[in-house]
Amino acid sequence: MEGGKGREREGEGGEGRGGQGGGEEPRGRSRAAPDSIKQWKREGKIAVWLHIPILQSSFIASAVSQGFTFHHAEGDSSTLTLWLGDGNSRLPGYATHQLGVAGAVLDNSTGKVLVVQDKNKTTNAWKFPGGLSDPGEDIGDTAVREVFEETGIKSEFKSILSIRQQHRHPGAFGKSDMYIICRLEPSSFNISFCQQECLRCEWMDLDELAKTKDATPITSSVAKLLLYGYREGFDKIDITMKEFSAVYTGLVYKLYHRELPESYKDMGGL
Amino acid sequence: MEGGKGREREGEGGEGRGGQGGGEEPRGRSRAAPDSIKQWKREGKIAVWLHIPILQSSFIASAVSQGFTFHHAEGDSSTLTLWLGDGNSRLPGYATHQLGVAGAVLDNSTGKVLVVQDKNKTTNAWKFPGGLSDPGEDIGDTAVREVFEETGIKSEFKSILSIRQQHRHPGAFGKSDMYIICRLEPSSFNISFCQQECLRCEWMDLDELAKTKDATPITSSVAKLLLYGYREGFDKIDITMKEFSAVYTGLVYKLYHRELPESYKDMGGL
Numbered sequence: 001m002e003g004g005k006g007r008e009r010e011g012e013g014g015e016g017r018g019g020q021g022g023g024e025e026p027r028g029r030s031r032a033a034p035d036s037i038k039q040w041k042r043e044g045k046i047a048v049w050l051h052i053p054i055l056q057s058s059f060i061a062s063a064v065s066q067g068f069t070f071h072h073a074e075g076d077s078s079t080l081t082l083w084l085g086d087g088n089s090r091l092p093g094y095a096t097h098q099l100g101v102a103g104a105v106l107d108n109s110t111g112k113v114l115v116v117q118d119k120n121k122t123t124n125a126w127k128f129p130g131g132l133s134d135p136g137e138d139i140g141d142t143a144v145r146e147v148f149e150e151t152g153i154k155s156e157f158k159s160i161l162s163i164r165q166q167h168r169h170p171g172a173f174g175k176s177d178m179y180i181i182c183r184l185e186p187s188s189f190n191i192s193f194c195q196q197e198c199l200r201c202e203w204m205d206l207d208e209l210a211k212t213k214d215a216t217p218i219t220s221s222v223a224k225l226l227l228y229g230y231r232e233g234f235d236k237i238d239i240t241m242k243e244f245s246a247v248y249t250g251l252v253y254k255l256y257h258r259e260l261p262e263s264y265k266d267m268g269g270l
Numbered sequence: 271m272e273g274g275k276g277r278e279r280e281g282e283g284g285e286g287r288g289g290q291g292g293g294e295e296p297r298g299r300s301r302a303a304p305d306s307i308k309q310w311k312r313e314g315k316i317a318v319w320l321h322i323p324i325l326q327s328s329f330i331a332s333a334v335s336q337g338f339t340f341h342h343a344e345g346d347s348s349t350l351t352l353w354l355g356d357g358n359s360r361l362p363g364y365a366t367h368q369l370g371v372a373g374a375v376l377d378n379s380t381g382k383v384l385v386v387q388d389k390n391k392t393t394n395a396w397k398f399p400g401g402l403s404d405p406g407e408d409i410g411d412t413a414v415r416e417v418f419e420e421t422g423i424k425s426e427f428k429s430i431l432s433i434r435q436q437h438r439h440p441g442a443f444g445k446s447d448m449y450i451i452c453r454l455e456p457s458s459f460n461i462s463f464c465q466q467e468c469l470r471c472e473w474m475d476l477d478e479l480a481k482t483k484d485a486t487p488i489t490s491s492v493a494k495l496l497l498y499g500y501r502e503g504f505d506k507i508d509i510t511m512k513e514f515s516a517v518y519t520g521l522v523y524k525l526y527h528r529e530l531p532e533s534y535k536d537m538g539g540l
Protein backbone atom coordinates (compact mmCIF):
# COMPACT_ATOMS: atom_id res chain seq x y z
CA MET A 1 0.00 0.00 0.00
CA GLU A 2 1.50 3.29 -1.06
CA GLY A 3 0.89 6.56 0.65
CA GLY A 4 -0.80 5.03 3.67
CA LYS A 5 2.18 3.58 5.47
CA GLY A 6 5.02 4.62 7.71
CA ARG A 7 3.13 4.14 10.97
CA GLU A 8 1.74 1.19 12.87
CA ARG A 9 -1.72 0.33 11.74
CA GLU A 10 -1.64 -3.11 10.20
CA GLY A 11 0.85 -4.30 12.76
CA GLU A 12 -1.06 -3.43 15.89
CA GLY A 13 -1.22 -7.04 16.99
CA GLY A 14 -4.97 -6.90 17.52
CA GLU A 15 -7.39 -4.31 18.73
CA GLY A 16 -9.69 -4.02 21.69
CA ARG A 17 -12.88 -2.44 20.46
CA GLY A 18 -15.81 -1.25 22.52
CA GLY A 19 -19.17 0.34 21.87
CA GLN A 20 -19.26 -0.25 18.12
CA GLY A 21 -22.97 -1.00 18.02
CA GLY A 22 -25.73 1.57 18.21
CA GLY A 23 -27.13 1.33 21.72
CA GLU A 24 -24.85 -1.14 23.46
CA GLU A 25 -22.64 -0.03 26.31
CA PRO A 26 -18.97 0.22 25.51
CA ARG A 27 -17.17 -2.79 26.88
CA GLY A 28 -14.52 -2.33 29.50
CA ARG A 29 -15.99 0.61 31.36
CA SER A 30 -15.69 1.32 35.08
CA ARG A 31 -13.72 -1.30 37.04
CA ALA A 32 -13.50 -3.70 34.12
CA ALA A 33 -11.38 -1.29 32.10
CA PRO A 34 -8.06 -1.46 33.98
CA ASP A 35 -8.27 -5.28 33.97
CA SER A 36 -8.93 -5.42 30.22
CA ILE A 37 -6.02 -3.14 29.55
CA LYS A 38 -3.69 -5.24 31.71
CA GLN A 39 -4.79 -8.35 29.84
CA TRP A 40 -4.35 -6.76 26.43
CA LYS A 41 -0.85 -5.72 27.44
CA ARG A 42 -0.08 -9.27 28.56
CA GLU A 43 -1.35 -10.53 25.19
CA GLY A 44 1.18 -8.26 23.47
CA LYS A 45 -1.37 -5.83 22.05
CA ILE A 46 0.20 -2.45 21.44
CA ALA A 47 -2.85 -0.27 20.95
CA VAL A 48 -6.54 -0.07 21.76
CA TRP A 49 -9.12 1.68 19.56
CA LEU A 50 -12.38 2.69 21.20
CA HIS A 51 -15.33 3.66 18.99
CA ILE A 52 -18.02 5.53 20.92
CA PRO A 53 -21.42 6.52 19.49
CA ILE A 54 -22.13 10.17 20.32
CA LEU A 55 -25.06 9.32 22.62
CA GLN A 56 -22.72 7.15 24.74
CA SER A 57 -20.28 10.03 25.20
CA SER A 58 -20.69 9.92 29.00
CA PHE A 59 -18.33 6.91 28.92
CA ILE A 60 -15.53 9.01 27.44
CA ALA A 61 -14.46 10.41 30.84
CA SER A 62 -13.85 6.92 32.26
CA ALA A 63 -11.83 6.00 29.16
CA VAL A 64 -9.78 9.16 29.72
CA SER A 65 -8.99 8.01 33.25
CA GLN A 66 -7.38 4.92 31.63
CA GLY A 67 -5.26 7.12 29.41
CA PHE A 68 -7.38 7.26 26.24
CA THR A 69 -7.47 10.45 24.14
CA PHE A 70 -9.46 11.47 21.08
CA HIS A 71 -8.11 10.20 17.78
CA HIS A 72 -10.95 11.80 15.82
CA ALA A 73 -14.70 12.41 15.79
CA GLU A 74 -17.18 13.24 13.08
CA GLY A 75 -20.95 13.39 12.88
CA ASP A 76 -22.35 10.90 15.38
CA SER A 77 -19.31 9.04 16.69
CA SER A 78 -15.88 9.51 18.18
CA THR A 79 -12.79 7.30 18.17
CA LEU A 80 -10.34 7.23 21.06
CA THR A 81 -7.00 5.47 21.23
CA LEU A 82 -4.65 4.19 23.88
CA TRP A 83 -1.06 3.31 23.04
CA LEU A 84 0.24 0.28 24.98
CA GLY A 85 3.51 -0.25 23.12
CA ASP A 86 6.99 0.99 23.96
CA GLY A 87 7.94 4.63 23.45
CA ASN A 88 5.77 7.23 21.76
CA SER A 89 2.61 6.21 19.94
CA ARG A 90 3.24 4.96 16.43
CA LEU A 91 -0.47 4.99 15.56
CA PRO A 92 -1.32 6.82 12.34
CA GLY A 93 -2.84 10.25 12.82
CA TYR A 94 -6.08 11.48 11.32
CA ALA A 95 -6.36 13.64 8.19
CA THR A 96 -3.94 16.57 8.40
CA HIS A 97 -4.90 18.71 5.41
CA GLN A 98 -7.85 20.55 4.01
CA LEU A 99 -7.81 20.95 0.24
CA GLY A 100 -8.64 24.20 -1.55
CA VAL A 101 -8.82 24.34 -5.33
CA ALA A 102 -9.04 27.35 -7.64
CA GLY A 103 -9.56 27.59 -11.39
CA ALA A 104 -7.59 29.81 -13.76
CA VAL A 105 -10.12 29.96 -16.61
CA LEU A 106 -8.42 31.30 -19.74
CA ASP A 107 -10.32 32.25 -22.89
CA ASN A 108 -7.78 31.32 -25.57
CA SER A 109 -9.53 33.36 -28.24
CA THR A 110 -9.21 36.66 -26.36
CA GLY A 111 -6.32 36.04 -23.93
CA LYS A 112 -8.57 37.03 -21.04
CA VAL A 113 -8.72 35.22 -17.72
CA LEU A 114 -11.54 35.05 -15.16
CA VAL A 115 -10.78 36.82 -11.86
CA VAL A 116 -12.72 37.77 -8.75
CA GLN A 117 -12.34 39.94 -5.68
CA ASP A 118 -13.59 38.46 -2.42
CA LYS A 119 -16.19 40.29 -0.39
CA ASN A 120 -15.34 41.34 3.17
CA LYS A 121 -11.60 41.64 2.68
CA THR A 122 -9.47 44.54 3.83
CA THR A 123 -7.53 44.64 0.56
CA ASN A 124 -9.33 44.15 -2.73
CA ALA A 125 -6.87 41.90 -4.53
CA TRP A 126 -7.72 40.00 -7.72
CA LYS A 127 -7.59 36.23 -7.47
CA PHE A 128 -8.85 33.11 -9.21
CA PRO A 129 -12.26 31.79 -8.10
CA GLY A 130 -12.10 28.67 -5.91
CA GLY A 131 -12.92 27.07 -2.60
CA LEU A 132 -12.71 24.00 -0.39
CA SER A 133 -13.04 20.49 -1.81
CA ASP A 134 -16.08 18.52 -0.74
CA PRO A 135 -15.28 15.13 0.84
CA GLY A 136 -14.48 12.60 -1.90
CA GLU A 137 -14.40 15.21 -4.66
CA ASP A 138 -11.67 15.12 -7.32
CA ILE A 139 -9.38 18.15 -7.70
CA GLY A 140 -10.60 19.11 -11.17
CA ASP A 141 -14.25 18.73 -10.16
CA THR A 142 -13.79 21.12 -7.25
CA ALA A 143 -12.25 23.72 -9.56
CA VAL A 144 -15.08 23.47 -12.10
CA ARG A 145 -17.79 23.51 -9.39
CA GLU A 146 -16.34 26.46 -7.47
CA VAL A 147 -15.80 28.51 -10.63
CA PHE A 148 -19.42 27.91 -11.62
CA GLU A 149 -20.80 28.68 -8.13
CA GLU A 150 -18.83 31.91 -7.82
CA THR A 151 -18.97 33.25 -11.37
CA GLY A 152 -21.65 31.36 -13.34
CA ILE A 153 -19.00 30.34 -15.90
CA LYS A 154 -18.97 26.73 -17.15
CA SER A 155 -15.54 25.22 -17.79
CA GLU A 156 -13.51 22.08 -18.31
CA PHE A 157 -10.45 20.85 -16.39
CA LYS A 158 -7.21 20.83 -18.42
CA SER A 159 -4.31 20.52 -15.96
CA ILE A 160 -2.84 21.42 -12.58
CA LEU A 161 -0.68 24.56 -12.64
CA SER A 162 0.52 24.93 -9.05
CA ILE A 163 0.41 23.44 -5.58
CA ARG A 164 0.83 25.32 -2.33
CA GLN A 165 1.24 23.84 1.13
CA GLN A 166 0.65 26.01 4.18
CA HIS A 167 0.59 24.95 7.82
CA ARG A 168 -1.66 26.24 10.60
CA HIS A 169 -3.77 27.79 7.89
CA PRO A 170 -6.31 30.38 9.11
CA GLY A 171 -9.73 28.73 9.14
CA ALA A 172 -8.36 25.18 9.01
CA PHE A 173 -8.80 24.46 12.75
CA GLY A 174 -5.05 24.27 13.31
CA LYS A 175 -4.54 21.92 10.37
CA SER A 176 -2.61 22.39 7.13
CA ASP A 177 -3.93 23.60 3.81
CA MET A 178 -3.14 22.30 0.36
CA TYR A 179 -4.13 24.78 -2.31
CA ILE A 180 -4.10 23.75 -5.96
CA ILE A 181 -4.68 26.03 -8.95
CA CYS A 182 -5.96 24.33 -12.10
CA ARG A 183 -6.02 25.47 -15.72
CA LEU A 184 -9.58 25.41 -17.05
CA GLU A 185 -11.06 26.16 -20.46
CA PRO A 186 -14.37 28.04 -20.52
CA SER A 187 -17.43 26.73 -22.35
CA SER A 188 -19.62 29.72 -21.42
CA PHE A 189 -18.69 33.39 -21.19
CA ASN A 190 -21.48 35.43 -19.56
CA ILE A 191 -20.55 36.23 -15.97
CA SER A 192 -23.26 35.99 -13.31
CA PHE A 193 -21.31 36.16 -10.08
CA CYS A 194 -22.29 35.21 -6.54
CA GLN A 195 -23.10 38.45 -4.69
CA GLN A 196 -22.57 36.76 -1.30
CA GLU A 197 -18.99 35.73 -2.01
CA CYS A 198 -17.67 38.18 -4.58
CA LEU A 199 -17.31 41.95 -4.73
CA ARG A 200 -16.23 41.99 -8.37
CA CYS A 201 -15.76 39.47 -11.16
CA GLU A 202 -14.45 40.08 -14.68
CA TRP A 203 -12.57 38.77 -17.69
CA MET A 204 -9.17 40.49 -17.42
CA ASP A 205 -6.30 40.57 -19.92
CA LEU A 206 -3.90 37.89 -18.74
CA ASP A 207 -1.05 40.25 -19.49
CA GLU A 208 -2.60 42.85 -17.18
CA LEU A 209 -3.14 40.34 -14.36
CA ALA A 210 0.50 39.23 -14.60
CA LYS A 211 1.65 42.86 -14.16
CA THR A 212 -0.83 44.36 -11.69
CA LYS A 213 0.03 45.02 -8.07
CA ASP A 214 -3.65 44.44 -7.19
CA ALA A 215 -3.35 40.65 -7.08
CA THR A 216 -2.33 38.23 -4.35
CA PRO A 217 1.29 37.00 -4.73
CA ILE A 218 0.20 33.50 -5.69
CA THR A 219 -2.24 34.83 -8.30
CA SER A 220 0.53 36.99 -9.71
CA SER A 221 2.92 34.01 -9.95
CA VAL A 222 0.38 31.76 -11.61
CA ALA A 223 -0.71 34.54 -14.00
CA LYS A 224 2.90 34.79 -15.23
CA LEU A 225 3.09 31.03 -15.56
CA LEU A 226 -0.18 30.96 -17.51
CA LEU A 227 1.02 33.79 -19.76
CA TYR A 228 4.18 31.80 -20.49
CA GLY A 229 2.04 28.80 -21.45
CA TYR A 230 -0.37 30.90 -23.50
CA ARG A 231 2.51 32.31 -25.54
CA GLU A 232 4.85 29.32 -25.74
CA GLY A 233 2.51 26.33 -25.46
CA PHE A 234 0.63 24.92 -22.47
CA ASP A 235 2.91 21.85 -22.51
CA LYS A 236 5.50 24.15 -20.89
CA ILE A 237 3.36 24.59 -17.77
CA ASP A 238 0.83 21.75 -17.55
CA ILE A 239 0.84 19.02 -14.93
CA THR A 240 -1.46 16.58 -16.67
CA MET A 241 -3.71 13.80 -15.38
CA LYS A 242 -3.98 10.06 -16.01
CA GLU A 243 -6.51 7.73 -14.41
CA PHE A 244 -5.46 4.42 -12.84
CA SER A 245 -7.24 1.48 -11.24
CA ALA A 246 -5.81 0.48 -7.88
CA VAL A 247 -5.38 -3.27 -8.30
CA TYR A 248 -5.73 -4.21 -4.66
CA THR A 249 -8.95 -2.34 -3.94
CA GLY A 250 -10.57 -1.74 -7.34
CA LEU A 251 -10.63 1.97 -6.47
CA VAL A 252 -9.86 4.50 -9.18
CA TYR A 253 -7.28 7.21 -8.66
CA LYS A 254 -5.84 10.07 -10.63
CA LEU A 255 -2.12 10.64 -11.08
CA TYR A 256 -0.79 14.06 -12.10
CA HIS A 257 2.67 14.67 -13.52
CA ARG A 258 4.47 16.17 -16.50
CA GLU A 259 3.48 14.72 -19.85
CA LEU A 260 5.61 11.71 -20.84
CA PRO A 261 6.66 11.13 -24.50
CA GLU A 262 4.91 8.13 -26.12
CA SER A 263 8.21 6.26 -26.50
CA TYR A 264 8.55 6.19 -22.71
CA LYS A 265 4.91 5.22 -22.06
CA ASP A 266 5.35 2.14 -24.26
CA MET A 267 8.62 0.89 -22.84
CA GLY A 268 7.14 -1.95 -20.74
CA GLY A 269 6.44 -2.31 -17.05
CA LEU A 270 2.90 -1.68 -15.89
CA MET B 271 -7.54 34.45 2.10
CA GLU B 272 -6.92 31.89 -0.58
CA GLY B 273 -7.64 28.22 -0.21
CA GLY B 274 -9.63 28.59 2.96
CA LYS B 275 -12.84 29.96 1.57
CA GLY B 276 -15.96 28.83 -0.20
CA ARG B 277 -17.91 28.09 2.95
CA GLU B 278 -19.31 30.12 5.77
CA ARG B 279 -16.79 30.66 8.48
CA GLU B 280 -16.04 34.32 8.77
CA GLY B 281 -19.65 35.21 7.96
CA GLU B 282 -21.31 33.26 10.70
CA GLY B 283 -22.76 36.36 12.30
CA GLY B 284 -21.36 35.51 15.72
CA GLU B 285 -20.80 32.31 17.62
CA GLY B 286 -22.18 30.84 20.81
CA ARG B 287 -19.35 29.12 22.60
CA GLY B 288 -19.49 26.92 25.64
CA GLY B 289 -17.09 25.03 27.83
CA GLN B 290 -13.92 26.59 26.50
CA GLY B 291 -12.17 26.71 29.86
CA GLY B 292 -10.54 23.78 31.57
CA GLY B 293 -12.83 22.80 34.39
CA GLU B 294 -15.87 24.99 33.89
CA GLU B 295 -19.19 23.50 32.95
CA PRO B 296 -20.24 24.13 29.37
CA ARG B 297 -22.81 26.91 29.28
CA GLY B 298 -26.27 26.22 28.02
CA ARG B 299 -26.68 22.64 29.20
CA SER B 300 -29.96 21.05 30.32
CA ARG B 301 -32.97 23.36 30.22
CA ALA B 302 -30.90 26.42 29.43
CA ALA B 303 -29.81 25.03 26.08
CA PRO B 304 -33.08 25.25 24.10
CA ASP B 305 -33.60 28.80 25.36
CA SER B 306 -30.09 29.86 24.34
CA ILE B 307 -30.56 28.35 20.90
CA LYS B 308 -33.90 30.15 20.43
CA GLN B 309 -32.27 33.41 21.41
CA TRP B 310 -29.28 32.90 19.11
CA LYS B 311 -31.71 32.23 16.26
CA ARG B 312 -33.61 35.42 17.09
CA GLU B 313 -30.32 37.31 17.05
CA GLY B 314 -29.71 36.07 13.50
CA LYS B 315 -26.86 33.72 14.37
CA ILE B 316 -26.57 30.96 11.83
CA ALA B 317 -24.31 28.51 13.65
CA VAL B 318 -23.15 27.51 17.12
CA TRP B 319 -19.73 26.04 17.88
CA LEU B 320 -19.36 24.09 21.12
CA HIS B 321 -15.88 23.26 22.41
CA ILE B 322 -15.91 20.54 25.05
CA PRO B 323 -12.87 19.44 27.08
CA ILE B 324 -12.63 15.65 27.03
CA LEU B 325 -13.32 15.34 30.77
CA GLN B 326 -16.63 17.19 30.30
CA SER B 327 -17.74 14.73 27.62
CA SER B 328 -20.81 13.70 29.64
CA PHE B 329 -22.41 16.97 28.43
CA ILE B 330 -22.15 15.86 24.81
CA ALA B 331 -25.34 13.78 24.98
CA SER B 332 -27.43 16.78 26.04
CA ALA B 333 -25.92 18.84 23.22
CA VAL B 334 -26.88 16.05 20.84
CA SER B 335 -30.47 16.30 22.00
CA GLN B 336 -30.40 19.93 20.82
CA GLY B 337 -29.15 18.80 17.40
CA PHE B 338 -25.38 19.21 17.78
CA THR B 339 -23.04 16.75 16.05
CA PHE B 340 -19.26 16.30 16.15
CA HIS B 341 -17.32 18.62 13.90
CA HIS B 342 -13.99 17.16 15.03
CA ALA B 343 -12.02 16.00 18.05
CA GLU B 344 -8.35 15.55 18.77
CA GLY B 345 -6.32 14.86 21.89
CA ASP B 346 -8.20 16.27 24.86
CA SER B 347 -11.10 18.18 23.35
CA SER B 348 -13.97 17.89 20.92
CA THR B 349 -15.83 20.48 18.87
CA LEU B 350 -19.51 20.17 18.06
CA THR B 351 -21.57 22.33 15.74
CA LEU B 352 -25.21 23.21 15.25
CA TRP B 353 -26.38 24.85 12.05
CA LEU B 354 -29.17 27.41 12.63
CA GLY B 355 -29.27 28.95 9.15
CA ASP B 356 -31.49 28.12 6.20
CA GLY B 357 -30.93 24.98 4.14
CA ASN B 358 -27.98 22.62 4.54
CA SER B 359 -25.06 23.57 6.75
CA ARG B 360 -22.56 25.81 5.02
CA LEU B 361 -19.99 25.42 7.81
CA PRO B 362 -16.53 24.43 6.63
CA GLY B 363 -15.63 20.77 7.19
CA TYR B 364 -12.56 19.51 9.00
CA ALA B 365 -9.38 18.29 7.27
CA THR B 366 -10.27 15.84 4.48
CA HIS B 367 -6.89 14.48 3.41
CA GLN B 368 -3.95 12.64 4.84
CA LEU B 369 -0.67 13.29 3.05
CA GLY B 370 1.79 10.57 2.07
CA VAL B 371 5.14 11.44 0.55
CA ALA B 372 7.71 9.18 -1.10
CA GLY B 373 11.22 9.89 -2.34
CA ALA B 374 12.67 8.77 -5.68
CA VAL B 375 16.36 9.00 -4.80
CA LEU B 376 18.43 8.87 -7.99
CA ASP B 377 22.21 8.53 -7.98
CA ASN B 378 23.09 10.56 -11.08
CA SER B 379 26.58 9.08 -11.32
CA THR B 380 25.36 5.48 -11.68
CA GLY B 381 21.77 5.86 -12.92
CA LYS B 382 20.56 3.77 -9.99
CA VAL B 383 17.49 4.55 -7.92
CA LEU B 384 16.65 3.55 -4.34
CA VAL B 385 13.75 1.07 -4.05
CA VAL B 386 12.18 -1.00 -1.28
CA GLN B 387 9.73 -3.85 -0.86
CA ASP B 388 7.30 -3.57 2.04
CA LYS B 389 7.15 -6.29 4.64
CA ASN B 390 3.87 -8.15 5.18
CA LYS B 391 2.51 -7.69 1.66
CA THR B 392 1.00 -10.44 -0.48
CA THR B 393 2.83 -9.24 -3.58
CA ASN B 394 6.46 -8.16 -3.35
CA ALA B 395 6.40 -5.12 -5.59
CA TRP B 396 9.22 -2.59 -5.72
CA LYS B 397 8.33 0.95 -4.71
CA PHE B 398 9.91 4.18 -3.52
CA PRO B 399 10.40 4.57 0.25
CA GLY B 400 7.94 6.95 1.91
CA GLY B 401 5.24 7.43 4.52
CA LEU B 402 2.75 9.77 6.13
CA SER B 403 3.55 13.43 6.76
CA ASP B 404 3.81 14.53 10.36
CA PRO B 405 1.51 17.43 11.30
CA GLY B 406 3.04 20.70 10.10
CA GLU B 407 5.80 19.00 8.12
CA ASP B 408 6.73 20.26 4.63
CA ILE B 409 6.42 17.87 1.69
CA GLY B 410 10.15 17.70 0.95
CA ASP B 411 11.01 17.20 4.62
CA THR B 412 8.68 14.20 4.85
CA ALA B 413 10.34 12.62 1.81
CA VAL B 414 13.85 13.10 3.20
CA ARG B 415 12.86 11.88 6.70
CA GLU B 416 11.01 8.79 5.49
CA VAL B 417 13.77 7.80 3.08
CA PHE B 418 16.28 8.05 5.91
CA GLU B 419 14.11 6.13 8.41
CA GLU B 420 13.42 3.31 5.98
CA THR B 421 16.75 2.98 4.17
CA GLY B 422 19.42 4.88 6.11
CA ILE B 423 20.15 6.99 3.01
CA LYS B 424 20.60 10.76 3.44
CA SER B 425 19.23 12.93 0.64
CA GLU B 426 18.17 16.38 -0.47
CA PHE B 427 14.84 17.53 -1.93
CA LYS B 428 14.98 18.62 -5.58
CA SER B 429 11.41 18.71 -6.93
CA ILE B 430 7.95 17.18 -6.94
CA LEU B 431 7.46 14.57 -9.69
CA SER B 432 3.86 13.42 -9.26
CA ILE B 433 0.69 13.87 -7.22
CA ARG B 434 -2.00 11.26 -6.69
CA GLN B 435 -5.40 11.78 -5.12
CA GLN B 436 -7.39 8.80 -3.88
CA HIS B 437 -10.64 8.81 -1.94
CA ARG B 438 -11.73 6.44 0.82
CA HIS B 439 -8.12 5.36 1.04
CA PRO B 440 -7.48 2.16 3.05
CA GLY B 441 -6.11 3.17 6.43
CA ALA B 442 -7.25 6.79 6.17
CA PHE B 443 -10.33 6.38 8.41
CA GLY B 444 -12.69 7.00 5.47
CA LYS B 445 -10.80 10.13 4.40
CA SER B 446 -8.90 10.88 1.19
CA ASP B 447 -5.21 10.43 0.55
CA MET B 448 -2.86 12.74 -1.28
CA TYR B 449 0.32 10.96 -2.28
CA ILE B 450 3.28 12.94 -3.60
CA ILE B 451 6.49 11.51 -5.04
CA CYS B 452 9.54 13.78 -4.86
CA ARG B 453 12.84 13.69 -6.70
CA LEU B 454 15.72 13.53 -4.20
CA GLU B 455 19.49 13.52 -4.63
CA PRO B 456 21.45 11.20 -2.33
CA SER B 457 24.29 12.45 -0.15
CA SER B 458 25.07 9.00 1.32
CA PHE B 459 25.02 5.61 -0.40
CA ASN B 460 25.32 2.77 2.13
CA ILE B 461 21.93 1.16 2.70
CA SER B 462 20.95 0.22 6.25
CA PHE B 463 17.26 -0.51 5.96
CA CYS B 464 14.55 -0.75 8.61
CA GLN B 465 13.89 -4.47 9.23
CA GLN B 466 10.47 -3.72 10.71
CA GLU B 467 9.14 -1.96 7.62
CA CYS B 468 11.09 -3.36 4.67
CA LEU B 469 11.69 -6.82 3.26
CA ARG B 470 14.28 -5.67 0.72
CA CYS B 471 16.02 -2.44 -0.19
CA GLU B 472 18.49 -1.82 -3.02
CA TRP B 473 19.93 0.55 -5.59
CA MET B 474 18.33 -0.58 -8.86
CA ASP B 475 19.09 0.48 -12.44
CA LEU B 476 16.44 3.09 -13.23
CA ASP B 477 16.10 1.51 -16.65
CA GLU B 478 15.30 -1.85 -15.05
CA LEU B 479 12.74 -0.32 -12.65
CA ALA B 480 10.98 1.37 -15.57
CA LYS B 481 10.65 -1.99 -17.37
CA THR B 482 9.98 -4.49 -14.58
CA LYS B 483 6.56 -5.97 -13.92
CA ASP B 484 7.51 -6.26 -10.23
CA ALA B 485 6.66 -2.66 -9.38
CA THR B 486 3.43 -0.95 -8.40
CA PRO B 487 1.76 0.90 -11.34
CA ILE B 488 2.53 4.31 -9.86
CA THR B 489 6.19 3.38 -9.26
CA SER B 490 6.41 2.16 -12.85
CA SER B 491 4.94 5.44 -14.18
CA VAL B 492 7.23 7.61 -12.11
CA ALA B 493 10.28 5.47 -12.98
CA LYS B 494 9.61 6.15 -16.69
CA LEU B 495 9.18 9.85 -15.96
CA LEU B 496 12.43 9.91 -13.98
CA LEU B 497 14.25 8.04 -16.77
CA TYR B 498 13.01 10.65 -19.26
CA GLY B 499 14.35 13.40 -17.02
CA TYR B 500 17.65 11.58 -16.42
CA ARG B 501 18.24 11.27 -20.18
CA GLU B 502 16.79 14.55 -21.46
CA GLY B 503 17.19 16.90 -18.50
CA PHE B 504 15.30 17.14 -15.22
CA ASP B 505 13.73 20.42 -16.34
CA LYS B 506 11.45 18.21 -18.48
CA ILE B 507 9.87 16.59 -15.40
CA ASP B 508 10.45 18.82 -12.38
CA ILE B 509 7.76 20.69 -10.48
CA THR B 510 9.99 23.10 -8.59
CA MET B 511 9.53 25.02 -5.35
CA LYS B 512 9.58 28.68 -4.38
CA GLU B 513 9.08 30.05 -0.86
CA PHE B 514 6.67 32.92 -0.14
CA SER B 515 5.68 34.98 2.88
CA ALA B 516 1.94 35.22 3.40
CA VAL B 517 1.48 38.95 3.89
CA TYR B 518 -1.62 38.81 6.07
CA THR B 519 -0.30 36.29 8.61
CA GLY B 520 3.48 36.42 8.30
CA LEU B 521 3.40 32.66 7.73
CA VAL B 522 5.72 31.13 5.17
CA TYR B 523 4.43 28.83 2.46
CA LYS B 524 5.89 26.89 -0.44
CA LEU B 525 4.54 27.09 -3.96
CA TYR B 526 5.33 24.34 -6.49
CA HIS B 527 4.95 24.72 -10.25
CA ARG B 528 6.87 24.41 -13.51
CA GLU B 529 9.99 26.55 -13.70
CA LEU B 530 9.31 30.00 -15.14
CA PRO B 531 11.85 31.74 -17.45
CA GLU B 532 13.59 34.73 -15.84
CA SER B 533 12.00 37.17 -18.31
CA TYR B 534 8.57 36.26 -16.95
CA LYS B 535 9.62 36.38 -13.29
CA ASP B 536 10.81 39.96 -13.77
CA MET B 537 7.78 41.32 -15.59
CA GLY B 538 6.27 43.15 -12.62
CA GLY B 539 3.36 42.36 -10.30
CA LEU B 540 4.22 40.89 -6.95
